[in-house]
Amino acid sequence: MxxxxxxxxxxxxxxxxxxxxxxxxxxxxxxxxxxxxxxxxxxxxxxxxxxxxxxxxxxxxxxxxxxxxxxxxxxxxxxxxxxxxxxxxxxxxxxxxxxxxxxxxxxxxxxxxxxxxxxxxxxxxxxxxxxxxxxxxxxxxxxxxxxxxxxxxxxxxxxxxxxxxxxxxxxxxxxxxxxxxxxxxxxxxxxxxxxxxxxxxxxxxxxxxxxxxxxxxxxxxxxxxxxxxxxxxxxxxxxxxxxxxQTGKSGYDHYMLKEIHEQPTALRQGLSGRLDELSGRVTVEELDDVGTPETVHFVACGTSYHAALYGVELFREAGVPAQAFLASEYATGPAPVPEDGLVVGVTQSGETADTLSALREAEGRGAETLALTNVVGSTAARECDHALYIRSGPEIGVAATKTFSSQLTALNLLVESLANGSPGTRELIAALRDLPGDIQQVLDETDAEAVVDEYADRESFFFIGRGPSFPVALEGALKFKEITYEHAEGFAAGELKHGPLALVTRETPVFAVVTGDDERARKTIGNVKEVEARDAPVVAVTDGQSDVERYADHVLEIPETHPRTAPMLANVQLQLVAYHMADRLGRAIDKPRNLAKSVTVE
The missing domain is CATH 3.60.20.10 (Aminohydrolase, N-terminal nucleophile (Ntn) domain)
Incomplete structure (x- = not known):
């Protein structure tokens, strides 16, 4: 601020x-x-x-x-x-x-x-x-x-x-x-x-x-x-x-575009020395003295809250009960903290006032705390019992991009480290190793500008997803509204028919994140058919494993990968859509109105 x-x-x-x-x-x-x-x-x-x-x-x-x-x-x-x-x-x-x-x-x-x-x-x-x-x-x-x-x-x-x-x-x-x-x-x-x-x-x-x-x-x-x-x-x-x-634009028109393109490098930095493919284990030195928690509470704001929702999915898959709370609500609400619980504050800057208040509240209730942050020496890193650094390097654009991707990567490391290796860890490690290259492929081959060309005159945009893709849908909508100033909303795909479908018309493009070919993908395709029946244009963000392309007006492709890393690739496509739309509309992309990079007041 x-x-x-x-x-x-x-x-x-x-x-x-x-x-x-x-x-x-x-x-x-x-x-x-x-x-x-x-x-x-x-x-x-x-x-x-x-x-x-x-x-x-x-x-x-x-x-x-x-x-x-x-x-x-x-x-x-x-x-x-x-x-x-x-x-x-x-x-x-x-x-x-x-x-x-x-x-x-x-x-x-x-x-x-x-x-x-x-x-x-x-x-x-x-x-x-x-x-x-x-x-x-x-x-x-x-x-x-x-x-x-x-x-x-x-x-x-x-x-x-x-x-x-x-x-x-x-x-x-x-x-x-x-x-x-x-x-x-x-x-x-x-x-x-x-x-x-x-x-x-x-x-x-x-x-x-x-x-x-x-x-x-x-x-x-x-x-x-x-x-x-x-x-x-x-x-x-x-x-x-x-x-x-490193804080310059390096020839890019905007910091945001530079930082989107820095994501492969940022993730390599975040993964360096933390993946052991020979043993099939994740090794994070900062977490050596953190035991497996009985339950996990995440506290975060904005983009970091969406990362926290993704983290909840991962912990639940690992058999650890987890919840995500808006930090501003957690600090003043009655959320109980069990004795053996871990409270994780997700904050890019480590200085977010609401998140710091929530962490202090948790500490006061006797909880063990961990800061997942980008900034060494930040208040969150110093005050929490533990700190896990995402290592994404400086981010100048107000709209978070590479730090969000780095947070999702670090959350995978956090879960695997605390779970001491799960049955699918080797496959995940391979996917994480390939993730920077997969993101580079998305950056090199994206059709985001063509989508923007088609829908630049629309005034409302919906984003849907399920499971770990739901937080990415929320983040896609947030990124879009932050820098384009156009109306955008993210929804759990199954919730469309419980109210939001009333807003869907032929003038409402729907971005659907559909990866894999499991029950979640099939049910999301069912939701895509629902909006298609209302004449809404559909943009599918997909790895091509399902038949969602049959029902889409446009397709933004991502490489086939692990189910936990696929949403991270979809996120990059949605970042590019938001960026190019804002650029087309002449918005102040790096300094969106009324917003600040580091929110240091409650």
Missing amino acids: CGIIGCVGHGDGTLDVILDGLETLEYRGYDSAGVALAGDGLDVRKKEGRLEVLRDQIEADGERPSGEVGIGHTRWSTHGPPTDANAHPHTDEAGRVAVVHNGIIENYQTLRDELEADGVDFSSDTDTEVVPHLLGAFLDAGMEVEEAFRRTLDRIEGSFAIAAVVAGEDRILGARNDSPLVLGVGEEGRYYLASDVPAFLEQTRDVVYLDDGETAIIDADGWRVTDRDGEPVEKEVSTVTWSAE
Whole structure:
């Protein structure tokens, strides 16, 4: 969601580093942008709209902001609409303190009422603005900057990542609680604070991950981390394994298309060293100390929730009872956690606020927890008892593609590892080994553009599937609606006749995922006949084992493979359909409206 970047040690280049960092964070989703540079005074510039609007305004002003230290922000609106006034950074009335903030301050109205009663005038609708006013008030009371910052943090409740600068001070103060903030350690007295590593990856790959309740102080002389009481905390410096080049477009028109085409590489990375074909076993080092659970609960949101539904199918096939829960419901609902249960949080970023809350709730009930995530050092990975990394590499496009495929792959590894080998493991291992090549075949031979040519003028699209193909149908619909802005719905194929069939007409293309030639395939073909009888056009995504092609207007082919990997190939075809439709409609594919890459507020 919102993005934060701060830096020290760049002299006259501070503004450029901040603006470039904000540009790198554009994928998180935002509707305004701003910067604040601090030296003897404070220079704040902020504008509603995209980052280029802010850049143009700075150039039009004629005088570039200057200062020894600086912070920047891209805002995704929560409190108040996107306007210049609501854009970050926010300042106190004296113009001495500037603050950027991700998250939600839950007691902001109480604090605002207190401050207004003391005569403070607010200039925005945001919850964030209470922070600089509080900090300014503590400074007015004679406190030193770090003490005033700690006192400010003591007063606010909720989720936050905060970075602040003060006029006349050559340092940046940052703190986090339930919202990510990472410190970058560069060379020659250059240090950074950001909400995500890509913001400063051009400058350094050495990072320090902050934990909740910690404060970071950076200046040209170095960096320090303290706890809530101001006591020093020893922190480890980690090195990010991927480079800035990996976050570029590599000649593709959009990050999403690049990342769709990166799926063969991503899956090879995720499988590397984890398949033993000689013994017919899956070996995942991270899972060595995880026993076979009596039951499994998945908690996840959005695309990751669809991956969780796929995981439920796998565990049930292995004889382990499993359920998937929307994380936002699990955290506040009465779902019981058995003593011998495992709660798996599926989260690409490892920072999804709802999923973190659900995992913490499960831990509080005594459950063993596991994070299935892409980001080493993320909050979920650090807080859970175990972490299984999907290893897909950086994903910049807001609509998840290669991370979803990597999640499905990792879920196969998770089930096989905890089941200690099932009768069909050798066949599955062979299919997983071939999966990257099979996906490459889909990418090379797809007819997705022809399907888009046929149905670009339609306004509603349905996606159906059964068993492990049902989550893929849901994901196909989600991907379609996310980036095309057209209406799309996913259904369990058997549920069409229980209501949704009323919406089916000749103007409603139905994408049917039909793989194999078993009872599920035959029943899904029966559902295809139902929509065909209503004159709805049918697009079959199939491996050719059944006769569904007889009833389809278009066919998107996938290679024949294992029943558990076939839906993963179908998913790639549906990703391509969504991408090409959005491209045909001229949508902002990498930055769909109202959406954010990492949802760090509940």
